[in-house]
Amino acid sequence: MTERLEQLLRDAFPGDDVAFEDRTGGGDHFQVTVASQRFDGLSLVEQHRLVYDALATPLADGTIHELRIKTKGPG
Secondary structure (H helix, E strand, O other): OHHHHHHHHHHHOOOOEEEEEEOOOOOOEEEEEEEOHHHOOOOHHHHHHHHHHHOHHHHHOOOOOEEEEEEEOOO
């Protein structure tokens, strides 16, 4: 499951640094970190919205119960 979710992020942020971690080992609590130039000039809320949009389906169907997000520009 983690691989599928990580691939959704990699598809949404091609070529960017993406880290995806199962925080509890249960397959439904995750920590994601994304470093992308797409975040330049965006507020933190706008940055997180891009991540939420990439994971919209697993969030909606309950696959992801908890999601912690860290975003940053590249570098």
